[in-house]
Amino acid sequence: MNDINSREDVILLVNSFYKKVRKDTLIGPVFENRIKDDWEPHLQKMYGFWENILFGNNAYNGRPFPPHxxxxxxxxxxxxxxxxxxxxxxELFEGARADEAKKRAVLIGRVFLGKLEMMGRAGS
Ligand code: HEM
Structure with a gap:
């Protein structure tokens, strides 16, 4: 198995991930409700987001937290x-970038949850 070595690999990763997400009964509906029928803009953002994380190429320069x-x-x-x-x-990759992607997802998840928790305390 290869590592994530190109934008094509990132596209495969993101597309395969969202295939699973859309079938998932807990988080699938959250995406379907927000994204409705037009997945293309979301997918394009996610390709850029992971490309930027793994290759540092500024393919994404948005603010990832607010929509959450x-x-x-x-x-x-x-x-x-x-x-x-x-x-x-x-299922798809093996190597330093694949490991990095796993670690970064966990870290970002923690940051997002921390922010959500603070907002909950401040807002209710
Ligand atoms: C650590 C985990 C996560 C990461 C790294 C992540 C990353 C992202 C990024 C980069 C975007 C695009 C933001 C933008 O520029 O507009 C996004 C959008 C979105 N995320 Fe996440 N996310 C995570 C967790 C979640 C979870 C747990 C859910 C729901 C179950 C979720 C649902 C969504 C939805 C529905 C959008 C689209 C929002 C919109 O366009 O209005 N995400 N996410």
Whole structure:
């Protein structure tokens, strides 16, 4: 098995991950409700997001957290997201970038959850 070595690999990773996400009964509906029928802009952002993380090429320069603030998601959603993401990586890739992607997803998930927790305390 190869590592993630190109944008084509990132596209395969992201497409395969969202195939799983869309079938998942816990987090699939969260995406379907928000994204409706037009997945293309979301997928394009996600290709850039992971390319930037793995290759540092500025393919994404947005603010990843804000859209998550209004989805009503909590720890179980993040756990499922991470499980499916790691599963996808293990099925397709092996190497330093694959490991890096797993670690970064966990770290970002923690940051997002921390922010959601602070907002909950401040807002309710
Ligand atoms: C650590 C885990 C996660 C990472 C790294 C991540 C990353 C991202 C990024 C980069 C975007 C695009 C933001 C933008 O520029 O517009 C995004 C959007 C989105 N994420 Fe996540 N996310 C994570 C967890 C989750 C979870 C747990 C859910 C729901 C179960 C979720 C649902 C969504 C949805 C629905 C959008 C689209 C929002 C919109 O366009 O309105 N994400 N995510």
């Amino acid at each position: 603030a209004t989805l009503g998601i909590d720890v179980p959603h993040f756990e499922r997201w991470i499980t499916l993401f790691h599963e996808t990586l293990d």
